[in-house]
Amino acid sequence: MYRKAIAAVAAALLAWSAPLWSQARAEYPDRPIKIICTYAAGGGGDLMVRWYANGLRELIGKPVTVENKVGANGHLGNQTAMDARPDGYTMIITGASAWVGNPLLMKGIDYDPMTALAPVTTLNELGLILVVNPKLPIHSVADLTAFIKAKSGKALYGVQTSSALVATNLYLQKIGAEATRVAYKSAGDAAADTAAGLIDFYFPDATLAMAQAAQGRVRMLASTPAKRVSVAPDLPTMQEAGVPDFDYSVVWAAWFPTGTPEPIIHKMHDWLVQIVERPDTKKFLFEAGADQRPSSSPEEMAAVISREYGKWRQIVQAAKIEKE
Structure with missing residues (x-):
């Protein structure tokens, strides 16, 4: 009898909580979203992050704040994102280079760039x-x-x-x-x-x-990119200049903490892509020497990060660069 009563209560709670979870996801976000910035306030990287933060605030009509976490070549901010609750209210926007490079180049840093954070979308790329x-x-x-x-x-x-x-x-x-x-x-x-x-x-x-x-x-x-940078269209690429298969750029992207619900990740992906594809964003990026590079899905971004990590690892190993 008691078992039946407990089972009935559990079923009732499950039936009651499921719609609330669905409703919470549908209403996301219902409080401010924080974006972690690994760059110093007022610098070019900070301005880039704040551009996307302002665009997101305008698009969803909810507060979006930026928290600068500077130090250890971006690792302080990266670690803050990794330690955050995976509820969709903490996100990091930064260059993928430091994200994939730090475990290869810095002593005391050991995480898997493919799993330590959840990919949302690539945003833009900056050529050298x-x-x-x-x-x-x-x-x-x-x-x-x-x-x-x-x-x-x-x-x-x-x-x-x-x-x-x-x-x-x-x-x-x-x-x-x-x-x-x-x-x-x-x-x-x-x-x-x-x-x-x-x-x-x-x-x-x-x-x-x-x-x-x-x-x-x-x-x-x-x-350095495979295609000419828009801010210097008359300058040849390294490939055009005779260095075969040379393709390198700093890819900017957004991540959530690992474990963030998939519906939230995909919703944020779609919002950020809308911001990236705006004409005023294209103009802003052009003036910053960058080009738009939104991913079609979080899965595509994961593939980009995988290629970046593989490229960095091969270069670092071939050059015998020691961790410092």
Whole structure:
């Protein structure tokens, strides 16, 4: 008798709670959504995240806040996202490079980029530009390749980010040559030393490269993505310049904590894609040196991240880059 009563109560509770769960999902979100930003307030990365946050706020008519978690090449923010409740109210928007690169390059960081967070959508991609000291007689990638090989490992290249490190090593592996790395804290410092002739080449982002080139401080040779970057349509790609199968860009994307309900993930995917595809977003990204790159589904984003991780792992292993 008691068992029947308990079973009846359990069934009633289940019948009562199921519609509430469905209703809660239908009403999502019913409170503010927080987006974690791994970049310092006021910088280019922060402005990018806030663009998407503002777009989401306008689209859904609900509060969306941005929380800056800066440090350890983005890992502080990444870890905050990994530790958050998987309820759809904490999301992270950041570059995929640090997400896939940190476990390969940094001591004490060991997570699987394929499972530690739940993919939502890719957003945009930011190409890098190969630049050289303008005083050198180098006017093409072929010229630079010959220069590097003639220097027998003594050509100097600047590295200001993990993305630049990987792009440079991909180039060196493709041409079968070696060069000497010089580490910098910022792309601006690397640009100054390139202009002064203290280093020979490096890979800054498109906006910085164009600004420095306009001042005659660097000479641009090629862009890193497979397609020409929209902000510099006359600049050849590395592939067009003679480096076969060279394709590299910094992909920006959004993730939820692992375990977030699939309906919420897909709903957020659709909202963010709407924002990415807006004409004003295209203009904003163009001015930032980036291009739109929304994924068709969270599953497609997962495939993109898998390829990125595989590419980084192959480059890091081939270059024998040690964790630091």
